[in-house]
Amino acid sequence: MKFPLPGILLIATEAPTGSSWCSGAQSSLDPAGPQSQQISNLWWNYFYICAAVYGIVLLVLLTALVFRATHSLSAPITRPSTFWESLRAWIVGGLLTATTTILFVLLIGDHVAGRALHRLKSDSAVKIRATGHQWWWEFRYEDPEPSNELITANEIHVPVGRPVDFELESPDVIHSFWIPNLHGKRDMIPGHKTHTIMQADRPGTFWGQCAEFCGYQHAKMRFVVVAEPEPDFQKWLAAQRRPAAEPQSESERQGRDIFMSRSCIMCHTIQGTMAGGMIGPELTHLASRPKLAAGSLPNTRGYLGGWITDPQQIKPGVRMPPNALAPGELQALLDYLQSLK
Numbered sequence: 001m002k003f004p005l006p007g008i009l010l011i012a013t014e015a016p017t018g019s020s021w022c023s024g025a026q027s028s029l030d031p032a033g034p035q036s037q038q039i040s041n042l043w044w045n046y047f048y049i050c051a052a053v054y055g056i057v058l059l060v061l062l063t064a065l066v067f068r069a070t071h072s073l074s075a076p077i078t079r080p081s082t083f084w085e086s087l088r089a090w091i092v093g094g095l096l097t098a099t100t101t102i103l104f105v106l107l108i109g110d111h112v113a114g115r116a117l118h119r120l121k122s123d124s125a126v127k128i129r130a131t132g133h134q135w136w137w138e139f140r141y142e143d144p145e146p147s148n149e150l151i152t153a154n155e156i157h158v159p160v161g162r163p164v165d166f167e168l169e170s171p172d173v174i175h176s177f178w179i180p181n182l183h184g185k186r187d188m189i190p191g192h193k194t195h196t197i198m199q200a201d202r203p204g205t206f207w208g209q210c211a212e213f214c215g216y217q218h219a220k221m222r223f224v225v226v227a228e229p230e231p232d233f234q235k236w237l238a239a240q241r242r243p244a245a246e247p248q249s250e251s252e253r254q255g256r257d258i259f260m261s262r263s264c265i266m267c268h269t270i271q272g273t274m275a276g277g278m279i280g281p282e283l284t285h286l287a288s289r290p291k292l293a294a295g296s297l298p299n300t301r302g303y304l305g306g307w308i309t310d311p312q313q314i315k316p317g318v319r320m321p322p323n324a325l326a327p328g329e330l331q332a333l334l335d336y337l338q339s340l341k
C-alpha cells in the first residue's frame with residue numbers, strides 16, 4: 001500500500017492523472033464505486049479550480065512586483081483621468097464577479113455531488129449491521145432466515161455491482177465508519193443507529209478505517225473489505241456460515257480443550273462449540289482472515305502466538321489480557337486456531 005506524500009511535494013513532483021500516489025487500497029482518490037467516484041471528481045474539480053486561481057493570483061502579484069521594480073515612481077496623481085478611473089473600476093468589478101462566480105460553481109458542484117451520494121437504490125442490497133468496538137469491528141450479515149445470519153469480525157466481503165446497506169452502531173464511544181475507496185465517512189454513535197449505503201463497481205481488496213478518535217488504539221482499528229463477483233461472494237457466505245472445523249489431530253484436539261478451559265471462552269465465539277463469548281471478535285473462521293487484531297498484524301502462526309501471549313505489548317489498552325501458557329499448550333492452541341479455516 002502506498003502512503004500519500006504531503007500535498008505540496010506531490011504538486012511539485014508528479015502530475016495527478018494516472019500516477020501512483022493517488023491510488024491504493026485506502027485512497028479516496030482511487031474510487032471503486034459510484035459514490036467514491038463522485039467524491040473523487042469533486043475533489044479534483046476543487047483542486048484544479050483552486051490551483052488555477054492560485055496560479056493567476058501569483059502571476060498578477062509577480063507582474064506587479066516586476067513592474068514596480070522596473071518603473072520609477074511617477075508624480076502623485078492629483079486629478080486622475082476619468083478613463084483610467086473607470087477602467088480600474090471595471091477591472092475590480094470584474095474580478096469580484098469572477099470570484100463570486102467561482103465560489104458559486106464550487107458550491108453547486110458540492111451540492112450536486114452531495115445529492116448524487118444519496119441516489120443509490122437499496123432494493124437488492126446486502127444488509128450488514130456493523131458495530132464499532134474499542135478497537136475492532138463486528139459485522140453481522142442479516143438474513144430473513146435466522147439460521148443464515150452470519151457474524152464475522154474485522155473483515156467483510158461484498159458482491160461487485162450490488163449495493164451494501166450498512167446499519168451502524170456502537171456500544172461504547174463514537175467511531176466513524178470509513179472505506180475510502182467506496183464512500184465517505186459515517187459516524188457510529190452510541191444509542192443512535194445510523195445508515196450508509198455503498199457499492200463496489202470492481203473487484204479488489206480495500207481497507208476500512210475508523211475515522212474518529214476513539215481512544216488509545218484508534219489507529220489500529222481497521223478492517224479488510226473484499227469486493228468480489230457475486231458467485232465468489234455466495235461461496236464465501238456459504239463457507240462462513242459453516243460451523244467451525246472439527247479438530248483433526250491430537251494436538252488440535254488438545255488446543256480446543258485449552259481454548260474451552262481457559263478464559264478465551266469468556267470473550268470469543270466459535271460456532272459449533274460451547275464458546276459463545278460476545279466481548280471479543282468471533283473466531284469461527286479465524287484462519288481464513290488475512291489479518292489479526294483489527295488489521296494490526298499479519299495472520300501468521302508467529303504473530304498469532306505473540307498476540308495470544310501478550311496482546312498488551314502489541315495494542316496497549318486492548319481488552320484482551322496476557323495469557324501465560326506452557327510452550328506445549330501454546331503450540332497446541334495455535335494448531336487448533338490455525339485449523340479454523
Ligand code: CUA
Nearest residue numbers: 175210212214
Ligand atoms: Cu474507533 Cu477510532
